[in-house]
Amino acid sequence: MIGxxxxxxxxxxxxxxxCNKVGGIYTVLSSRAQTLLxxxxxxxxxxxxDVWQGKNNPDFIEDKKLLKNWREAAAKEGVNVRIGRWQVEGKPIAVLVxxxxxxxxxNSIYRTVWQNFGVQSDKAYGDYDEASMFSYAAARFVEIIYxxxxxxxxKVVYQAHEWMAGLGMLHLCKAAPSIATIFTTHATSIGRSITSNNKQLYKYFHGYNGDQMAEELHMDAKHSVEKQSAHFxxxxxxxSTFTDKECAQLLEKSADVILPNGFDNAIVPKGSAFTAKRKAARKNLLRVASALLSEExxxxxxxxxxxxxxxxxxxxxxxxxxxxANLNSELQRQSTENCKTSVLALIEVPCWMKEPRKDLQQRLAEKEIPNTALPNPYLTHELYNEGEDAILNTMRSLSLMNDRNNPVKVILLPCYLDGEDGIINKPYYEVLLANDLCIYPSxxxxxxxxxxxxxAFKIPCITTDLSGFGQWVDATLKHxxxxxxxxxxxxxxxxxxxxxxQNIxxxxxxxxxxxxxxxxKMRKNAAALADKAQWNNFIKYYYQAYNFALSKKLK
Structure with a gap:
């Protein structure tokens, strides 16, 4: 019983x-905060x-009066932090380390976690050191305060997300053993690495050994800290239950509790505000595309x-x-006259972006659209590596170059949609509103x-059963x-x-x-499914995890 x-x-x-938007974990934490608060x-x-030192962080506002005694106690022990509020719904307390x-x-820290937990930090490279030092510093802060x-x-719970926070959690297991620890993997480092290296994860799934693959793929340190964190x-x-199977196979540890990711509908506009924002977003995107293509x-x-x-x-x-590409060919075949654009397909993926296109900015400032398309009418921002970018090279190989007779126009938006990219100038959730269909064939x-x-934003979508959400949808619908x-x-x-x-x-x-x-009706049904995945419905699993971890301390 929950009580x-x-x-x-x-x-x-x-x-x-x-306070550092990189990927989906930011959304997990920030959208859940309001419910836990x-x-x-x-x-x-x-x-x-604290990777924003000396720069403006739009996600964080420091408050030097907040938990001042905590900050001073940590500083005396050599751990410097800034304490303030995360600028998301509910504005929870955030400590930047x-x-x-x-x-x-x-070297001393790595030697200690090797001796205590067998973590193989000696084979580290890339971002391992940076993440581990953050992880250790965060844990030291909690150790000092506790x-x-x-x-x-x-009763204190410390939850570490991903291998990047694992080393610090392991430190607490020894330094403050009465703190209940939770380790959450959102995707195993080895599972992601197998797929990113073009290996077949699913056909040979039960033949993969995590330790062996870590050595082959040079992932020894990340896999080691992740595996030991899961076990300790x-x-x-x-x-998801989907990733739980992956953990059992590659980390040799099944999850104690599954924590599905929810959403908080508080950020979704309501009523006339929703309609107005959707209309504005569509107008903006169609205007940008028209300027690129010289086609209204x-x-x-x-x-x-x-x-x-x-x-x-x-x-x-x-x-x-x-x-x-299939859709473009099919619509060309169906057309009996000169093809006009029927579908605008956007790829909203941060790439190695250099700057917004000056020629596009200039054209957007003009009242009328010239008759001549801009060069590269499939790209909104300049890239440093335009000739090597996988998305652009695939577009070229599939002849998705936005020719006049193409009914499907494909445009890459290679920037973070933070509202200040120089071309779209709207945040991601407002851009999302413009869609009639979203496609995520993971x-x-x-x-x-x-x-x-x-x-949640009432957009019907396509996904696959190789995603936890896709499997949840099937389980919820019972078909x-x-x-x-x-x-x-x-x-x-x-x-x-x-x-x-072809099915897409x-x-x-x-x-x-x-x-x-x-x-x-599709839009209404999409929103109804999102309502079932609200944090109000999923937060109970976190309470189960807290109970599970705290109960260990009573044994």
């Missing part, structure tokens, strides 16, 4: 993405890296998009582009926030999701790449040809 569960007096959550208020503290001073101690300022009878935490969690795109144009972290294969951007997706976000349900869940495996692309093409045509009544 009999043990509840923490303090919750500390450590993640590289606290109702129960815990200022006893919920997020810990993140300066981890730079610990680099000179890293031992000096929090009464020993208080009081409670090990992951985000009307409001009847169907807008589709895909988005996410720049992981070409895992996120299914390759399949998305193949589907758009190959590797432990959960899948992008389709859930689309549903495979179809686009009429608001979410179409396509079966995907190692061998049906072209079948998936077919479904897009179905939505394109649907009348307003049918489309509105």
């Amino acid at each position: 009999k569960q043990l509840k923490p007096n303090f919750i500390f959550e450590a993640s590289w993405e606290v 109702k129960e815990y208020g200022n006893k919920l503290i997020f810990l993140g890296p 300066d981890f730079q001073p610990f680099f000179e101690q890293r 031992l000096s300022l929090i009464h020993k009878n208080k 935490a009081d409670c090990f969690t992951t985000v 795109l009307f409001d009847s144009t169907m807008i589709v998009s895909t988005s996410g972290r720049n992981d070409f294969r895992c996120k299914g951007f390759d399949v998305f582009l193949q589907a758009m 190959y590797y997706e432990p959960w899948g926030y992008t389709p859930l976000e689309a549903c 495979r999701g179809m686009i009429e349900n608001g979410v179409e869940v396509l079966h995907r495996n190692d061998d049906n790449y072209f079948d998936v692309a 093409c077919n479904t897009t045509i179905k939505v394109l040809n649907a009348n307003k009544t049918i489309r509105n």
Whole structure:
């Protein structure tokens, strides 16, 4: 019974993405904060890296009066922090940790975690040192506060997200063993690495050994800290039953509690505000596309998009582009006259961006659209590596160059949609509103926030059963999701790449040809599914995890 569960007096959550938007974990933490604050208020503290020193951080406002005694106590022990409020719904307390001073101690720190937990930090490279020093500094802060300022009878939970926060959590297991620890993996480092290296994860799944693959793929340190964190935490969690199987196979540890990712509808505009923002977003995107193409795109144009972290294969951007090529060919065949643009397909993926295009900015400032398309009329911002970018090269190979006779126009938006990119100048959630259909054909997706976000904003979407969200949709509906349900869940495996692309093409045509009544029903059903995935419905699993971890301390 929930009423009999043990509840923490303090919750500390450590993640590289606290006040630092990098990927989906930022959304997990920031969207959940409001729900947890109702129960815990200022006893919920997020810990993140102070990577914005000397720069304006739009996510964080420092408050030097807030927990001043904590900041001073930590500083006396050599841990410097800034304490303030994370600028998301609820404005929870955030502690940004300066981890730079610990680099000179890293050999000693690594030696200790090797002796105590067998973590193989000696084979580290890349971002391992940076993440580990943050992780250690965050844990030292909590250790200092717990031992000096929090009464020993208080129940404290420390939740570490991903391998990037694991080393610090392991430190606490020895330094403050009465703190209940939770380790959450959102995607195993080895599972992601297998797929990113173009290996077949699913066909040979039960033949993979995590330690062996870590050595082969030079992932020894990250895999080691992740695996040991999973085994030594009081409670090990992951985000879906799908990823739980991956953890059992590659980390040799099943999750103690599954923590599905929810959403908070508070950020979704309501009523007339929703309609106005959607209309404005569509007008803006169609105007940008028209300026690039020198072709007026009307409001009847169907807008589709895909988005996410720049992981070409895992996120299914390759399949998305193949589907758009199929769609372009199919619509050309169906047309009996000169093709006009029917579909505007957007790829909203941060790339190695140099700057917004000056020629596009100039054209957007003009009242009338010239007759001549701009060079590269498929790209809104300049890239440093335009000739090597996987998305652009695939577009070229599929002849998705936005020729006049192409009814499908594909445009890459290679920037963070933060509202200040110089071309779109609207944040991601406002851009999302413009869509008629969102497409996320993931190959590797432990959960899948992008389709859930689309549903919350009343956008029907396509995903696959290789995503945790896709599997949740099927389980919730008790049958495979179809686009009429608001979410179409396509079966995907190692061998049906072209079948998936064609199915996306077919479904897009179905939505394109649907009348307003049918489309509105799809939108309504998408929103209804998102309502079932609200944090109010999923937060109980976190309470179960707190209880599980705290119960370990009573044994």
